[in-house]
Amino acid sequence: MSTIKVNKLEQRSGCTATVGGGAGKTVVVDATTVTLGRCGGAVNLASGASQTGFGRTGTVDWQTGSIKTSTFTAANGEGYFANTAGGAFTMNLPSGSAGAIVSVVDYTNTFQTNNLTISPNGTDKIAGTNANATLSTEGQSVTFVFVDSTEGWKNTQDSTSNVVGSAFITATGGTITTVCTNFKVHTFTGPGTFAVTGGSGPAATASYLVVAGGGGGGKDRSGGGGAGGYREGKTPATPYTASPIASTSGLTLSPGSYPITIGAGGPGVQAPQPASSDAGTGGVSTFSTITSAGGGRGGSGPGPFSAGGNGGSGGGSDAYGNPSGAPNMAAGSGNTPPVSPPQGNNGGVGVFNSPNGSGRGGGGGGAGAAGTSGTPGGNPGGNGVTSSINNTPTARGGGGGGSNCGSGGVTGGTGGGGKGGCSSSGSGSGSANTGGGGGGGRGCSPYIGGAGGSGIVIIRYKFQ
Numbered sequence: 107m108s109t110i111k112v113n114k115l116e117q118r119s120g121c122t123a124t125v126g127g128g129a130g131k132t133v134v135v136d137a138t139t140v141t142l143g144r145c146g147g148a149v150n151l152a153s154g155a156s157q158t159g160f161g162r163t164g165t166v167d168w169q170t171g172s173i174k175t176s177t178f179t180a181a182n183g184e185g186y187f188a189n190t191a192g193g194a195f196t197m198n199l200p201s202g203s204a205g206a207i208v209s210v211v212d213y214t215n216t217f218q219t220n221n222l223t224i225s226p227n228g229t230d231k232i233a234g235t236n237a238n239a240t241l242s243t244e245g246q247s248v249t250f251v252f253v254d255s256t257e258g259w260k261n262t263q264d265s266t267s268n269v270v271g272s273a274f275i276t277a278t279g280g281t282i283t284t285v286c287t288n289f290k291v292h293t294f295t296g297p298g299t300f301a302v303t304g305g306s307g308p309a310a311t312a313s314y315l316v317v318a319g320g321g322g323g324g325k326d327r328s329g330g331g332g333a334g335g336y337r338e339g340k341t342p343a344t345p346y347t348a349s350p351i352a353s354t355s356g357l358t359l360s361p362g363s364y365p366i367t368i369g370a371g372g373p374g375v376q377a378p379q380p381a382s383s384d385a386g387t388g389g390v391s392t393f394s395t396i397t398s399a400g401g402g403r404g405g406s407g408p409g410p411f412s413a414g415g416n417g418g419s420g421g422g423s424d425a426y427g428n429p430s431g432a433p434n435m436a437a438g439s440g441n442t443p444p445v446s447p448p449q450g451n452n453g454g455v456g457v458f459n460s461p462n463g464s465g466r467g468g469g470g471g472g473a474g475a476a477g478t479s480g481t482p483g484g485n486p487g488g489n490g491v492t493s494s495i496n497n498t499p500t501a502r503g504g505g506g507g508g509s510n511c512g513s514g515g516v517t518g519g520t521g522g523g524g525k526g527g528c529s530s531s532g533s534g535s536g537s538a539n540t541g542g543g544g545g546g547g548r549g550c551s552p553y554i555g556g557a558g559g560s561g562i563v564i565i566r567y568k569f570q
Contacts, residue, residue: 335418490521
């Protein structure tokens with residue numbers, strides 16, 4: 107065997123110095139201290155090469171190419187992304203040896219709904235107990251290190267915070283207020299644009315309230331206008347007291363522009379009998395994928411007769427010409443077109459009382475209740491509902507009161523419904539930005555019906 111002894115090897119040309127004889131050969135460097143690389147340089151393993159004997163430094167190799175969706179067995183030195191969106195499952199730990207390390211993280215932020223079970227191997231323990239552990243916190247990530255047979259696997263790192271980059275919404279548009287420190291409220295009483303400039307992921311959700319314009323009241327023993335469609339969605343990220351008809355989920359919003367439409371109130375009949383004009387349906391209100399239908403018009407008396415109109419809430423029918431209290435014209439249907447939860451209710455049916463010729467129009471439907479039918483003292487509009495989305499409890503979506511040919515006006519539904527007219531007073535209009543229906547016109551000249559109230563859009567989200 108030949109031996110070459112030198113004090114120094116120095117590369118004389120080129121960019122690469124090769125030590126070793128190639129495949130199948132072994133290079134042994136035998137010394138007390140071995141230095142690889144130089145200050146500021148890098149030591150790299152060739153592509154596909156592996157290392158042994160260096161030990162671990164408390165880190166794992168994350169298995170990004172293999173997202174776990176069902177029960178599996180972990181390997182020492184590896185970290186896993188566990189997706190429990192499809193159901194709970196188990197991560198089996200490997201056989202414990204001193205220094206072994208395993209990590210796992212909640213991939214879809216669903217551990218709180220579908221838990222991940224951690225199961226030790228054989229007689230191994232987790233924190234001194236030979237039993238399963240459960241991860242049940244949204245966004246949780248943990249790292250286990252095997253210490254010894256007494257304690258077994260110990261959790262050396264536990265993150266129960268769900269950190270999401272640029273998670274919260276930032277936006278412009280409408281009248282902006284800050285409530286409860288961490289929440290923004292955007293209020294639109296006219297058309298505009300809700301522009302989202304930042305935010306993505308699970309935290310970028312918003313609660314919303316979209317109310318359409320109310321229907322106008324009819325003329326001459328007429329029905330009250332129906333309330334504009336009322337649609338509300340409440341995301342758990344923005345806690346407040348919502349209306350009883352609110353959806354339990356809001357909208358997830360990405361950066362972009364969302365046009366806002368605010369429905370105008372439908373006009374009431376503004377001509378004396380026997381003009382053939384009729385009341386008007388309320389205008390639609392929109393935000394993103396949410397559209398609320400305008401309230402149905404109130405039905406009118408002769409010149410010609412008309413039924414209550416369909417819409418978010420239906421208009422009440424007229425009462426003119428109904429012998430012996432039989433209904434003359436049908437009341438309007440609410441929740442038209444249909445959505446879930448329903449955006450409104452049906453109107454009420456008017457009644458004509460023989461032989462004295464007095465009549466009472468049906469009440470317009472409201473967001474929370476149908477319009478009243480056939481009541482001797484008059485038919486109030488259906489009540490609206492109350493929401494605190496803007497931190498102020500406010501009722502909206504009341505139906506207009508039906509007219510009363512006798513004395514005494516008929517109340518509109520709570521939430522902006524207009525008063526029905528009577529022989530001694532005119533009808534009332536629905537309140538602005540509530541979607542309230544207009545009151546039915548009285549049975550004596552000038553027979554004017556009240557206009558519906560305009561709609562509103564309110565958006566609430568967490569911004570920090």
